[in-house]
Amino acid sequence: MSDMNTFQQFLYYFSENGTYVFQQFLAHFLISVYGVLLAAIVGIPLGILIAKYSKLAGFIITIANIIQTIPALALLAILMLSMGLGKQTVIVAVFLYSLLPIIKNTYTGIKNINKNLIDSGKGMGMTRTQVLYMIELPLSLSVITAGIRIALVVAIGVTAIGAFIGAGGLGDIIIRGTNATNGTAIILAGAIPTALMAVFTDVILGIIERRLDPVKRHKKITTPTIQSLKD
């Protein structure tokens, strides 16, 4: 092996272990997605709630902020003491880290909606639920998606560290690389897919975010109508 350079070793590694890397890639991604999805289920309603009852906002955002300041390795270690080793512990860690971006973005998204829109909704006789579903949520959806996007990218990084408590995923390959003789290629074989996963997740959710943005969506619809008027 020593006659190959790192890049050749890297390619060789993939040709030998391709299926294994793919399995770990999938496991890694699923852990991240699970954690973020749970956080979305809890975080979005919580964000809506604190947007309505602003007295709670400071308290809840402070708690989420405090969680965010705990280093990932420390959080995993603390969780490990109570939850043991394995995937579920990492999922909980990802969940906790995802709370802040999701809650905060939901809160900001709803707070920043033009008050006039809500007033006109109420003026039309909408109930509070209708205002929420027909005005507030659609208008803040892109901001909420931005929160999920941040959460998922962070989650992919946290999951990589989760390999230390036996959760598997691409972090496993990186750790093995640090233990092996010709480690560089193996470390890269774990690190590059992790980075790519984060980048692609970011790009794809970025596209979704832009699609959901009411301002940009509006432009797309209006442009052809103006043209048709000219005709």
Place this chain on the structure above:
Amino acid sequence: MKKMKMLVIVLASLLLVLSACSWNSSDDEETVKIATMTTTESNIMGNMIKLMIEHYTDENVEMINNLGSSVVLHQAMVNGDANISAVRYTGTDLTGALKEKPLKDPEQAMALVQKLFQERFDQTFFDSYGFANTYAFMVTKETAKKYNLKKVSDLKNIAKNLQAGVDSSWVNRAGDGYKDFVKAYGFDFKDVYPMQIGLVYDALAANKMDIVLGYTTDGRIASYDLVVLEDDLHFFPPYDASPLAVNQLLEEKPQVKKAIEKLIGKISTEQMQKLNYEADNDLIEPAIVAKRFLEKNNYFEDQKEE
């Protein structure tokens, strides 16, 4: 509104798809969980047991990798985070988990460890896989030639000038740790650096260390052409390697026990060195090394069941 509905539908279907993936089965009693350490050897054996169990039974096997030491492994077993340890060594567990005095005789050590694990932890310490992973001091070929080193006693006069890199879990070990080593051989090194075991071979090859304490089955001994010094005073106790499993699991699933037993006595120290070498030097993942080895041996199917 349409977008909202779309999003809700997408989220809901995602949730369904994800929950269908059963890898995160929450049923603790049902899954076989194999714990392995960071070492390549532990990883290979863990995967081998996993493949054996999957080959002979329909069990769902989960791996818990990268645990720091056999003490962590032991804790994980006691806490119920895992129910099989891929590799445990008689010498390590005798002084580590069991807190007994080290025994120099391999057979006595094995018998005592097996008995005590049954009594104290309700766990079965199987017979050895067939290899022993003993600690040994090793130097580069150049150093060996320069000082004419063959056995550990040869170090006596030059040890004062040597920097030694050793396994961090060995330094403070009672009974066969560094303190006792100094007492037994009557010399100590200039500096002793506790390191992660995986790094000592590289440190030696890169001349960062003059001498290191490593494992005899490590594939890197061959790949770096290192010289293993003979333990002429028989200071290091035997470290025969065995799988360890929780009795409850073995009683509930006798098939699992049979699958593990098929590996007993099948892998020699040389064989293990070769497997480690494949993983460490040839960049093949332990999971794949294990698979190839088992496929080559036809999952030890020819062996008659007792």
